Amino acid sequence: xxxxxxxxxxxxxxxxxxxxxxxxxxxxxxxxxxxxxxxxxxxxxxxxxxxxxxxxxxxxxxxxxxxxxxxxxxxxxxxxxxxxxxxxxxxxxxxxxxxxxxxxxxxxxxxxxxxxxxxxxxxxxxxxxxxxxxxxxxxxxxxxxxxxxxxxxxxxxxxxxxxxxxxxxxxxxxxxxxxxxxxxxxxxxxxxxxxxxxxxxxxxxxxxxxxxxxxxxxxxxxxxxxxxxxxxxxxxxxxxxxxxxxxxxxxxxxxxxxxxxxxxxxxxxxxxxxxxxxxxxxxxxxxxxxxxxxxxxxxxxxxxxxxxxxxxxxxxxxxxxxxxxxxxxxxxxxxxxxxxxxxxxxxxxxxxxxxxxxxxxxxxxxxxxxxxxxxxxxxxxxxxxxxxxxxxxxxxxxxxxxxxxxxxxxxxxxxxxxxxxxxxxxxxxxxxxxxxxxxxxxxxxxxxxxxxxxxxxxxxxxxxxxxxxxxxxxxxxxxxxxxxxxxxxxxxxxxxxxxxxxxxxxxxxxxxxxxxxxxxxxxxxxxxxxxxxxxxxxxxxxxxxxxxxxxxxxxxxxxxxxxxxxxxxxxxxxxxxxxxxxxxxxxxxxxxxxxxxxxxxxxxxxxxxxxxxxxxxxxxxxxxxxxxxxxxxxxxxxxxxxxxxxxxxxxxxxxxxxxxxxxxxxxxxxxxxxxxxxxxxxxxxxxxxxxxxxxxxxxxxxxxxxxxxxxxxxxxxxxxxxxxxxxxxxxxxxxxxxxxxxxxxxxxxxxxxxxxxxxxxxxxxxxxxxx
Numbered sequence: 001x002x003x004x005x006x007x008x009x010x011x012x013x014x015x016x017x018x019x020x021x022x023x024x025x026x027x028x029x030x031x032x033x034x035x036x037x038x039x040x041x042x043x044x045x046x047x048x049x050x051x052x053x054x055x056x057x058x059x060x061x062x063x064x065x066x067x068x069x070x071x072x073x074x075x076x077x078x079x080x081x082x083x084x085x086x087x088x089x090x091x092x093x094x095x096x097x098x099x100x101x102x103x104x105x106x107x108x109x110x111x112x113x114x115x116x117x118x119x120x121x122x123x124x125x126x127x128x129x130x131x132x133x134x135x136x137x138x139x140x141x142x143x144x145x146x147x148x149x150x151x152x153x154x155x156x157x158x159x160x161x162x163x164x165x166x167x168x169x170x171x172x173x174x175x176x177x178x179x180x181x182x183x184x185x186x187x188x189x190x191x192x193x194x195x196x197x198x199x200x201x202x203x204x205x206x207x208x209x210x211x212x213x214x215x216x217x218x219x220x221x222x223x224x225x226x227x228x229x230x231x232x233x234x235x236x237x238x239x240x241x242x243x244x245x246x247x248x249x250x251x252x253x254x255x256x257x258x259x260x261x262x263x264x265x266x267x268x269x270x271x272x273x274x275x276x277x278x279x280x281x282x283x284x285x286x287x288x289x290x291x292x293x294x295x296x297x298x299x300x301x302x303x304x305x306x307x308x309x310x311x312x313x314x315x316x317x318x319x320x321x322x323x324x325x326x327x328x329x330x331x332x333x334x335x336x337x338x339x340x341x342x343x344x345x346x347x348x349x350x351x352x353x354x355x356x357x358x359x360x361x362x363x364x365x366x367x368x369x370x371x372x373x374x375x376x377x378x379x380x381x382x383x384x385x386x387x388x389x390x391x392x393x394x395x396x397x398x399x400x401x402x403x404x405x406x407x408x409x410x411x412x413x414x415x416x417x418x419x420x421x422x423x424x425x426x427x428x429x430x431x432x433x434x435x436x437x438x439x440x441x442x443x444x445x446x447x448x449x450x451x452x453x454x455x456x457x458x459x460x461x462x463x464x465x466x467x468x469x470x471x472x473x474x475x476x477x478x479x480x481x482x483x484x485x486x487x488x489x490x491x492x493x494x495x496x497x498x499x500x501x502x503x504x505x506x507x508x509x510x511x512x513x514x515x516x517x518x519x520x521x522x523x524x525x526x527x528x529x530x531x532x533x534x535x536x537x538x539x540x541x542x543x544x545x546x547x548x549x550x551x552x553x554x555x556x557x558x559x560x561x562x563x564x565x566x567x568x569x570x571x572x573x574x575x576x577x578x579x580x581x582x583x584x585x586x587x588x589x590x591x592x593x594x595x596x597x598x599x600x601x602x603x604x605x606x607x608x609x610x611x612x613x614x615x616x617x618x619x620x621x622x623x624x625x626x627x628x629x630x631x632x633x634x635x636x637x638x639x640x641x642x643x644x645x646x647x648x649x650x651x652x653x654x655x656x657x658x659x660x661x662x663x664x665x666x667x668x669x670x671x672x673x674x675x676x677x678x679x680x681x682x683x684x685x686x687x688x689x690x691x692x693x694x695x696x697x698x699x700x701x702x703x704x705x706x707x708x709x710x711x712x713x714x715x716x717x718x719x720x721x722x723x724x725x726x727x728x729x730x731x732x733x734x735x736x737x738x739x740x741x742x743x744x745x746x747x748x749x750x751x752x753x754x755x756x757x758x759x760x761x762x763x764x765x766x767x768x769x770x771x
Contacts, residue, residue, distance in 0.1 A: 026161045029226060033158065034098055036222060037174050037215050038091065044211035045090050052079050052203050059203070071195040078200065082190055089186035097182055101173040102162070134198055135180055138205045142176040143169075144320060145209040147423060150216040157223040174215055179208050317375065318419040318748045333413045337368040338467070341413075345406040345462060358384070361409055379419060380409045383747040387434070392696070394444040396451040397437040400458050401430065407465050414467055419748055425472035427744050432476065434742070436483055440684065440713040441490050441698040449489070453482040490700075494712060498701050501710045501720040505703040507543050508722065514542035517560060521567055529612050530570050538563055541595040552594035562592050570616055573624040581617065673727040675737055679709070684738035687711075687729055696738060 053076060060072035079086070143151075154174055155167040170177045183204055187197050224230050344360060358381050365377040384405050387398060411426035412418035418427060433454060436442055444450055457478050465471045518534050538559070544551035545559045554562065565588040569581060589610070596606055679685070683699045700712035707723045729735035 029223065029228065030102065030158070030161050032222065033219055034095070034102075034173075036218055037098065038095055040215050040218060041094060041179065041211060042087070042091055044207060045087050048204060048207035048211075049079060049083050049086065051207070052076075052200075056199075056203055067195070068199075071193070071199045074193065074196045075199040075203065078187075078190060078192055078196060085190065086186050089189055090182050093185040094178065094182035097178050098173045101167075101171055101175075101178060102158070135184065135201070138201060138208075139170075139176045139180055142180075142205060142209040142212065146176075146213055146216060148421065149423065150213070150220055153220040153223075153229075154216050157220065157228045160229050161223075174212070174219065176208060176212060179212065180204075183208075317379070317416065320420045333373065334369055337364060337373055338410070338413070340364040340368055341406055341410050342466070345410070345465070358405065361405065373413060376412050376416065376418075377409050379747070380412050381405070382750075383408070383430075383744050386744075386747040386750075387430075390434075392438045393434060394437055394451075396446050396448075397433065397444055397454055400451070400454045401433060403458050404430075404461065407461055410465070410467070411469060411472070415469060422745075425469045425476075429472050429475055429479070430744055431742050432479055432483075436486065438684075439682075439698055440696050441494075441700060442486060443489065443714050450482065450486050453485075454479075457482070490714075493714070494700050494710070494718065497710055497712065497718040497720070501701055501703065501708055503547070504720050504722075505705065505708045506547055507540075508707050509705065510543035510546040511539045513546065514539040517542070518563060521564055523567060523571055525571060526567055527570055527616060529609070530566065533609050534563060534566070537596060537599065537601055538566075538592075540599045544599060545595075552591070552596070552598035554591050554595050558591065559595060562588055562595070566592070566613075570613070570620070573620050575624050578621055578624055581621070585617070673730050675730045676723065676727050677706075679737065685711070685735050686738050687735035 056072050056076040056079065060069050060076065063069035063072055151169070155169070155172045158172060158174075159167045167173075169175070172178075180201065183201060184197070187200055192200070341361075341364065344364070361377050361381065362374070365374045369377070384402060387393065387401055390398070393401075408418075408426050408430070411424070415424060418424045421427070422431075436450070437444055437454075442450055457475055460478065461471065461475050464474075515535055518539060522531060522534070541551045541554075542556060542559050542563070545554060545556040549555065551559060565584055569584065569588065573581065593606075679699055679702070681699055681702055684696055685699065686694055686696050688694050695713065695717070697711040697713045697717060699709060700718070701710035702708075709721050709723070709726055710718065711721055712718045726735065
């Protein structure tokens with residue numbers, strides 16, 4: 001890279017921006033960008049190759065066909081054998097392609113140049129075409145995961161440093177196309193089979209998207225900090241001479257993009273404001289003309305006044321590949337319609353109710369707008385139809401959202417990517433409000449801070465939104481502050497419940513420790529009723545003693561000795577053991593009763609245990625007197641009772657007996673369930689109570705060991721739940737995770753999937769306007 005490359009076009013750029021920029025400084029910034037991009041992508045390749053070994057192995061194990069499995073295993077072998085080669089060749093290829101795209105120098109190698117005939121056309125064999133199509137699919141998937149506004153910023157700012165108007169979407173130096181081309185080159189040099197290369201590129205695809213998101217953000221941040229186009233605002237204007245040659249008829253229609261555009265000399269995509277305040281317009285690149293043509297196709301669909309054609313047009317408008325860009329060129333909204341919407345918005349500040357607004361909106365669109373405007377109003381109205389029908393949304397918040405119908409229609413008309421782009425400012429605001437309002441832990445009472453705060457933000461939007469979508473950034477900031485205050489209120493309410501859960505978690509850990517100690521002491525011949533008692537109740541008494549220092553007056557050591565006495569007392573006896581047993585029982589039972597009372601055992605359960613224990617001791621004494629106990633010498637026990645009546649535990653014998661004891665219930669692994677493993681704080685779950693009623697609650701807290709979960713719902717429900725219980729709920733279908741929900745996504749998905757409910761809703765909306 002040389003300063004001459006930059007100097008060639010700097011004069012034009014200086015004139016356009018109204019400021020003098022030093023070509024050396026431009027060169028330095030371009031080199032910084034190149035080094036920044038290359039460093040981040042190199043790190044991504046290193047991290048991706050670390051993960052690919054595991055991911056390819058797992059994918060190969062799941063592969064259905066033998067050929068697919070073999071291709072994945074060969075790809076795995078290639079990664080392991082040539083990891084360093086792939087890293088090195090990727091850096092080389094990407095650096096070369098970066099410079100090539102930056103200065104548009106044509107093919108990167110003489111061989112590549114020689115392969116293109118003078119006319120620019122060449123025969124491509126079928127396998128090469130399939131390879132190209134496969135790469136294109138990977139590129140499209142990666143591009144869809146990038147923030148369109150970040151992409152727009154990189155393309156505009158790097159072009160500005162070169163004095164260019166624009167970089168095409170698929171041709172700027174940090175595009176997914178360039179990354180995949182560099183990857184393909186680095187892999188091709190190893191001469192793998194076609195299916196192996198495809199498998200490896202597919203494995204890289206999710207890592208490429210993640211890495212490029214960070215790359216774009218870093219480049220934009222760096223160039224903004226250097227005052228390179230610090231502000232880029234979409235300013236969509238379409239000129240009459242941007243029409244396709246074959247669209248003359250369409251241009252004559254009043255709702256054609258060409259007919260509704262001002263008569264400018266060029267197609268303008270966006271306006272970028274330089275540090276001196278100069279405004280620089282960017283000419284529309286070729287791929288944007290294709291999207292403009294898609295509007296012509298959309299208008300043609302709308303001209304066919306049939307329901308099927310309208311649904312087809314709606315699907316086109318919600319297609320993210322075609323209309324999912326913030327910088328999309330679009331037909332201008334007719335001024336009479338905008339004026340009518342301004343008046344409706346002003347009147348809606350004092351109006352309550354939704355249906356009248358829908359009718360008026362559709363009437364205004366039909367009388368003052370194009371067929372595209374009418375479709376836009378219909379789809380936005382359908383979105384609010386879904387919001388109104390959403391049973392999870394509390395009515396007070398729902399009513400506030402419905403006041404924003406006119407605002408949403410205006411926002412969708414001004415930026416028609418509303419239906420195809422989740423990052424559209426109005427969509428983000430609706431989703432943000434519904435996310436918080438559907439949280440079971442939110443206080444959405446009519447007089448609550450949350451509802452009054454939402455009402456205040458809605459009032460502010462209605463009073464301030466004219467035609468600048470930046471108003472929604474201010475609204476989001478206000479809503480973030482409201483959500484923060486709601487979070488603090490919630491944390492205060494849950495404080496005592498969380499403390500209780502933390503104590504339960506500590507108790508559960510101590511109970512596990514107690515169970516492990518019991519497992520070391522239990523004999524293979526310990527009766528089942530004693531084992532159950534020890535693991536269910538005495539482990540709990542031990543845990544309380546560990547956490548609090550005592551349980552019913554007994555310390556940890558004393559409680560453990562009581563367990564040892566109990567285990568010894570039910571072991572087979574010889575005649576010499578009878579006096580020891582008789583003296584031990586009073587000293588064992590008294591402290592045990594006190595501790596059991598402290599842990600809250602039910603009276604009837606406690607009585608059943610001691611009745612069964614008495615019967616067992618009676619039989620043991622009788623058997624000892626007649627010598628039946630000699631068939632099981634007491635030496636098999638890890639516990640001895642000395643002449644002083646004190647229980648002593650032999651750890652070496654306990655280790656031997658531990659395996660047998662665990663087979664009877666100790667040391668079990670925590671219950672496993674993929675749904676429970678995937679739960680995160682803030683997730684919603686739906687469960688049925690004992691009466692069969694269904695409740696939606698929030699996961700308010702998860703212990704560090706994930707053995708305890710706190711379920712909460714404002715204002716009257718809060719419950720700690722251990723992992724085993726929650727796993728059993730999920731396994732039996734009593735509980736399930738509530739999937740994230742978006743009213744906007746639901747409406748648009750219904751449109752794109754020919755949902756009859758959505759179609760019926762649209763028909764009702766048009767019928768209400770007399771259409």
